[in-house]
Amino acid sequence: MPNMVVLISGSGSNLQRLIDTQDEHGMKISLVISNRADAYGLQRAKQHGINSKVLSHKDYSDRSTYDQALAQLIKSEQPDLVVLAGFMRILTPELVNQFLGRMINIHPSLLPKYPGLNTHARALEAGDEHHGCTVHFVIPKLDAGPNIAQARLRILASDNANSLQQRVHQLEHQLYPQVVAWFAQDKLQMNAEQSWLDGQPLKPQGRVFDYS
Numbered sequence: 578m579p580n581m582v583v584l585i586s587g588s589g590s591n592l593q594r595l596i597d598t599q600d601e602h603g604m605k606i607s608l609v610i611s612n613r614a615d616a617y618g619l620q621r622a623k624q625h626g627i628n629s630k631v632l633s634h635k636d637y638s639d640r641s642t643y644d645q646a647l648a649q650l651i652k653s654e655q656p657d658l659v660v661l662a663g664f665m666r667i668l669t670p671e672l673v674n675q676f677l678g679r680m681i682n683i684h685p686s687l688l689p690k691y692p693g694l695n696t697h698a699r700a701l702e703a704g705d706e707h708h709g710c711t712v713h714f715v716i717p718k719l720d721a722g723p724n725i726a727q728a729r730l731r732i733l734a735s736d737n738a739n740s741l742q743q744r745v746h747q748l749e750h751q752l753y754p755q756v757v758a759w760f761a762q763d764k765l766q767m768n769a770e771q772s773w774l775d776g777q778p779l780k781p782q783g784r785v786f787d788y789s
């Protein structure tokens with residue numbers, strides 16, 4: 578079975594879904610890495626007998642030395658895929674370039690809209706009709722790698738940032754295992770800064786799952 582390393586910083590509900598769907602997507606999680614010792618996702622890994630490590634950025638003098646240690650730790654697993662699942666540290670180009678085409682992230686907005694933080698409040702503030710989440714390949718530029726897939730919903734008049742976050746989270750839990758399955762089945766590649774599925778280049782949005 579191909580294997581993946583999952584990077585987290587917090588609750589790890591996406592990690593939980595990737596654990597629960599291992600038989601469906603076909604990738605073994607060989608290591609979970611958190612930059613925070615108190616991340617609840619670490620408990621989830623332990624409960625399922627999955628190896629986990631804490632690598633705290635606070636133990637390193639700067640971003641570059643932290644990322645060197647992180648890259649070593651990831652490489653020790655020789656993963657086919659590196660999955661960012663709520664990992665909250667920006668990664669240096671030196672790290673990202675070692676895993677190009679083999680590192681993916683899930684982001685809670687319809688990229689290229691709202692890279693960075695506070696995406697739900699920003700979508701509401703802008704009066705957007707739709708919102709959702711995106712899985713993309715990670716490149717050095719933040720949240721700018723080619724999209725693989727999006728799930729979108731309609732923003733309701735009753736929504737606030739909290740309700741939107743919860744509804745988008747549900748979509749994330751559907752979307753991420755699907756994308757991992759494509760990768761495991763060798764259907765998905767990054768080529769010339771573009772995502773390809775089943776040998777065809779994807780549109781800039783990626784494959785869209787519309788729940789609106």
Ligand code: NHR
Nearest residue numbers: 664665666667668673683684693716717718719720721
């Ligand atoms: N690194 C690169 N090079 N490229 C990407 O696309 C990345 C990345 C690292 C993480 C996830 C991302 C997201 O989905 C991600 C994508 C953290 C921040 C951030 O500002 C921004 C985007 C993402 C993750 N982090 C602060 C920092 O200084 C710390 C914030 C905190 O600790 O709460 O690293 O949105």
Ligand code: GAR
Nearest residue numbers: 587588589590591662663683684685
């Ligand atoms: C998810 O909503 C993910 O999209 C987001 O953090 C949450 C993690 O939830 N990622 C980012 O905002 C990255 N900057 P989880 O820990 O329950 O999977």
